[in-house]
Amino acid sequence: MTGWARSRRRAKPQQAQVAVILSTALLAIVLVVVAGLTSGYRINLTPSEPLGLWRIVPLSRPAAVNDMVFICPPATADMLEARARGYLRSGSCPGGVAPLIKTVIAIKGQHVEIGARVSVDGRDVSSSALAQRDGRGRPLAPFPSDIVPPGHVFLHSPFPGSYDSRYFGPLPASGILGLAQEVLTYEP
Template identity: 45%
Template sequence: MLLDIITSRHLSERAMSAQSKRALIAMSLGLSVCGSGWLLQVQGYRFNVTPSEPLGLWRQAAISGLVKGKLVSACLPLSSRIEEARSRGYLMGGRCQGNLAPIVKSIAALPGDYVNISNLGVAVNGHLLPKTIPSRADSLGRPLIPAFTGDRRINAGEVFLISDYSPRSFDSRYFGVIPTVNIVAEIRPVLTTKWKPRGF
């Protein structure tokens, strides 16, 4: 019943008051941190509380095909970069390998595409993507190093993920390509806000 009410409401950014935004963020943070909110236990729904994508309630669905620009939920393969990201607090705990939460990103490149990472940003097949200039350091001044520089061909079974929402996202600019089998679902916004913490 509550989900029916939530999904039937379409709140625009203009119509949403500052108080409503704060209430939504507080609800998302509270339920996610506690882990006991019953909405999080409903199959197919999740809260996103990281500013790489809009904050709020999202719905997951089975993968219908891998297409550039599609928002997906994915588990990150464990590596030294991922362990460092975990220690820095970039990643939350969850149900993926290593007790990490799935990330939410857009598919930027698929097998056969060429990705170039430079000081100008990420280019796919020569097309520069907006908001993708790699950061030299995180918000605490700790160095950030791109996964690679120059051209890299995306091979069979690989995918390059990025946030087209926040330029400070922790995405494939820093952890590189991931196996396509690590994509667990498509994901669509249900009730979200475009409010971001300062710096994102």
């Protein structure tokens, strides 16, 4: 037997060991991700809030102003259009989108005025200037000013390019998954 044939026979068991190690590592990663998702952990990859690991904390009361929440937007035509434009990521919410992380800035009965900026009950909301166009130059239409209806919340993110209630209006509070709690995050 040549030296080449002997080295090929030794390589097969080594390749098998590498394949077993890689398969085991991949299975471990999948199990960690599944366990994290079922335990309420999510990874935020959008610039609306700090990047990193977040936790959904159950909310046993109605949402209040200044609560930062995870919320599933309803599968409406507007949200499907937002998904098609790339404003919403893929995920487990209705319509196949990921939950949003936003801060509640108004609840039922509060008046939201949307002009060049947003105000709630006459008080300006910081970092709420409206964009006329998205990052690709497509026009953005602001949601009309109105009173937040019962069972809904008005959401905001201070990130300038955030797609939030300034553009899609109040969302049903029934879509709230829980409070958003930072676990391990990074702000560039």
